Amino acid sequence: MGTKDTIYEGLFNYGITRRDFMKFCTTMSATLALSSTSIPKIAEALQQKKKPYAVWLHFQECTGDTESLLRATKPSIAQIVLDIISLEYHETIMAGSGHSAEKALHDVVKNQKGKYFALVEGSIPTKDGGIYCVIAGKTAVEIAKEVCGNALVTINVGSCSCWGGIGSAKPNPTGATGTASVVPGIKYINLPGCPANAENITATIVHYLTFGTLPALDRYNRPLFAYGKRIHDNCERRPHFDAGQFVRKWGDEGHRLGWCLYEMGCKGPMAYQNCPTVKWNDGISYPIQSGHPCFACASNDSWDVFGPIYNRAPHVPGASYQATADKIGAAVVAGTAAAVATHAVIRTFLGYKQKERFSKEKNEADKMK
Amino acid sequence: MFDKGPYVWQPQKLDMFRKSRKAQDKRLYVWQLPVRLSHWLNILTITTLIITGYYISDPFMHAISEDQSIMAKMRFIHFVSAHILIASAILRIYWLFAGNKFARLKEFFPYTKEKRKEAIEFIKFYSFLKKEVHHPIGHNALAAISYSFTYFMIFLAILTGYALYSESHTGFFWYLAGGWVFGIISDGTIRLIHHSVMWVLTAFLIVHVYIVWLNDNIEGNGLISSIFTGYKIYHKD
Structure with missing residues (x-):
């Protein structure tokens, strides 16, 4: 894989021209909502930086985020895998299997401690000891603690790994949740979506390589360049x-x-x-x-x-499945109107018990006739 | 004169009746100008807000041609009315501290034992358990509670409204006005609260108009005219 090469050399070996490389840098700059003056910075960073190691974890998910990544054309999936990042472990697209695949993951965690990106796809079940998602004899919780806990930064790809996604929708039978709540205190960034957009995944990594920091985040730890508008x-x-x-x-x-x-x-x-x-x-x-x-x-x-x-x-929380605010509200207003009307009718039948003063006045007025 | 025979216009007799009535009555200036102004601004804006707000939530009219911009106009009217309502609220809040004793903050929190008793008396009166009830000059305790509740509803509407407004109007001011609410409750819940308040206020309008009419009719205290003139008629007895 030639992980010692810089990203640019890798791209060059793959047959990418300088022109295509600059186009890629421009696209990334635009996606990150940066000015055109940052294009040379991105180009410089990608030419000098060593390829970062990355592992991609799958938990309770539909592989939709992988599908989304496979459809990335700027750069293509092959280019991402081979050139931008050194993707050491990805269950869907890796050639190795069984023990050799697991060895690749553990080698990265052991040898590149605190230096690799952990990209996580899928929610993590926490109910019943986490038995609903077990890979190589280890529960998702254990894997997340080991891999995300030792990563440079955890990138939650897709809504499931951010906060549980559809897996955590009511009634949430598996106790599904995101990585941040399973491994508290990690440095992480959320790229939610169903699936996450591949452009945003690539742009986040490029931002980290260029500036050495995560992009500006909103209150849900989502990058503002992608989720600000x-x-x-x-x-x-x-x-x-x-x-x-x-x-x-x-x-x-x-x-x-x-x-x-x-x-x-x-x-x-x-x-x-x-x-x-x-x-x-x-x-x-x-x-x-x-x-x-x-x-x-x-x-x-x-x-x-x-x-x-x-x-x-x-739907109104606590109310029955079909009850929208409009149905309840219309019922409340109709009920009020009916109550008021009933009250008026009862009043009329009971007769107005007007103040004595009134009747006195009436009598006086009648006398004046 | 009023309940016998066909109605005949007899100005002199009516005048005599009025004079005799006036001699016994005391006209009390209860609702000061800011109270009345704020009341009518509330009526105008809340009615407009309910209609336009319902349209925004469920666009029942569809444009025939592109240049009608119905939704844009509805939203514009909604936002302008909202800001007038907020101006009215600011005026009323100021008058909670600067007004006469019928307009002050204390009037709207009937927490004393007597006031609590009064509220129960009024509940009995409205549910036909009691035939007569003593009406205080300002708000009765039950009315005060219902108005405090309504003010709280309006406050919720303003807060959630500003929160939703901050979604399209970014900046520090709008964050302070309502954007911070997103840190506590989610977008969907904010919309649900804002929408539900509309129904609560609609129900309040119906009850309010009926009760005012009822009391004016029974008590003959000029309650309805008092919100125009400020004067309530208070009887000797």
């Missing part, structure tokens, strides 16, 4: 939202004309990610562009709090 504010269907043109049914005229998916349950107004600008699969498309509402996959609340994917309003 709201999808709703960058959405190409936003003009239809402002105009009041909404899709009401799948395949109706509005849907065919590309109108806003707000009423179909789009969570774009609550979702923070760079999907509308970076897009997916080499910038081809992303869910909203292809006519499907966003369900805020990069949010901790997408499953339990934001409610059903195709519902605008969330």
Whole structure:
């Protein structure tokens, strides 16, 4: 694998031209939302730095994040594996298996202690001693403690390793959670998403190589360059939202004309990610562009709090499955109106017990007639 | 005169009646101008906010042509009304400390034993368990509790509203105004609270108008006109 080479040499050996290399640096600079003056810095760092070691752990997941990485074309998966990082362990794409595969992982942990990236995909089950995810006789909790605990930095790829993802959705049968809560005190960065965008994974590593630090993070430990802006504010269907043109049914005229998916349950107004600008699969498309509402996959609340994917309003916690705030609210208002009406009717039948003063006055007034 | 025969316009007799009534009545200036102003601003803005807010949550009207920008207009009206409501709230908060005794903070927290008793009396009165009840000059204890609750609801609406506003208006000011709430509760819950408050306030409006009408009718204290003029009629007895 030639891990002693610098990244640039590796790329050169792989047949990448200087021009392609500079293009890659420019793409990374743009993804990281840096100015064009940082392109030479990135180029310099990648030419001088040794390839970093990295291991990729799989826990309770669907391999969607790996699929996302395999579709990275800037640079291609082969280039990432061979040139940008020295990926020593990745269950899906590694050639080795069994003991030799496990040896590769342990060698990295032992020999490169505190120097390697641990990329984690999938949630970690904590219930019943963590028996729901066991690899090579060790539970996910044990593996995470050993590998993430000794890593330079842990990169949580996808929502599952960030905070449990779909595995931790109610009722969370396996007690699934993210790496940060299983191995407290580690240096980590969250790249949530279902799956995480490969551009953002690559850009995070490049940022670390160039500047020696993690990119600026938000309150959920997500890099601001990728999760700092709201999808709703960058959405190409936003003009239809402002105009009041909404899709009401799948395949109706509005849907065919590309109108806003707000009423179909789009969570774009609550979702923070760079999907509308970076897009997916080499910038081809992303869910909203292809006519499907966003369900805020990069949010901790997408499953339990934001409610059903195709519902605008969330379900009220504690209420029955179908109870939305609107149903309960309308019932409360209707009940109030009914109570008021009943009260008025009973009052009328009981007769107004007006103050004596009133009747006195009336009598006086009658006398004056 | 009022309940017999067909109605005949008799200005002199009406005047005599009014005079006799006036001789017995005391007109008390209860609601000061800032209280009335804030009350009507609240009515105007909350009604507007409920209608536009419901549209934002569930766009029931669809644009026919692109240039109508219904949602943008609804949001604009919603935000302008919200800021007027906040101005009204600031005025009212100031008057909680500067106003007369009917407008002060203490009036809205009936924690004394007598006041608690009064609240129970009013609950009995409204549920037909008691035929008469003594109406105090300002707010009765039950009304005070319901207004404190409503103010809290409005406070929740303002806080969650500012939080949601800070999503599209970044910067330190908007963070201070509401952006910090995201550190405590999640986006979905903030929206749920903001939306639920709308229904609670709608229910409050119905109850409020009915109770005011009821009391005005039974008590004859000019409760409805008092929020226009500031004067409540208080009887000798």
